[in-house]
Amino acid sequence: MAQKESAGILLYRKTPQGRLEVLLVHPGGPFWAGRDAGAWSIPKGEPAAGEEPLKAALREFSEETGARPPEGPYLPLAPIRLKSGKVVQAWAAQGDFDPAALRSNTFRLEWPPRSGRFQDFPEVGRAAWFALPRAKEKANPAYGPMLDELAALMGG
Numbered sequence: 001m002a003q004k005e006s007a008g009i010l011l012y013r014k015t016p017q018g019r020l021e022v023l024l025v026h027p028g029g030p031f032w033a034g035r036d037a038g039a040w041s042i043p044k045g046e047p048a049a050g051e052e053p054l055k056a057a058l059r060e061f062s063e064e065t066g067a068r069p070p071e072g073p074y075l076p077l078a079p080i081r082l083k084s085g086k087v088v089q090a091w092a093a094q095g096d097f098d099p100a101a102l103r104s105n106t107f108r109l110e111w112p113p114r115s116g117r118f119q120d121f122p123e124v125g126r127a128a129w130f131a132l133p134r135a136k137e138k139a140n141p142a143y144g145p146m147l148d149e150l151a152a153l154m155g156g
Contacts, residue, residue: 005053007045009091020150038140045060045063066102077092080146081142132151
């Protein structure tokens with residue numbers, strides 16, 4: 001069985017006070033509605049067959065946020081492994097995004113289960129900027145090394 005992979009963009013910015021912040025997204029849909037700490041991640045998704053991972057990351061950023069990806073440069077980060085076994089390859093890029101402008105693609109789900117009724121839900125329900133210590137509280141714990149690596153690249 002092939003290993004599942006995702007590719008994403010870790011968007012970051014520096015505040016006027018020099019504080020480093022990252023953009024995290026919260027999954028949409030009923031399963032994640034009541035979960036917060038440990039549920040957030042970066043905009044990401046699986047590459048299509050033959051698609052280069054960075055191109056997939058840029059496409060997924062657009063699909064999940066409704067915004068154009070940042071211009072770059074794109075700094076490759078060490079891959080992380082989620083508890084599910086999926087490997088996430090990400091690139092850090094400086095940019096800005098207004099979370100109020102979030103326009104995510106959707107997925108269809110039978111809800112409530114076994115009801116025969118299908119509903120569309122946004123793949124990403126929320127987006128927010130977090131300082132690194134708070135981001136580590138909000139993000140899936142597997143993202144900790146990625147956030148640490150970004151901090152090291154940005155000089156602490």
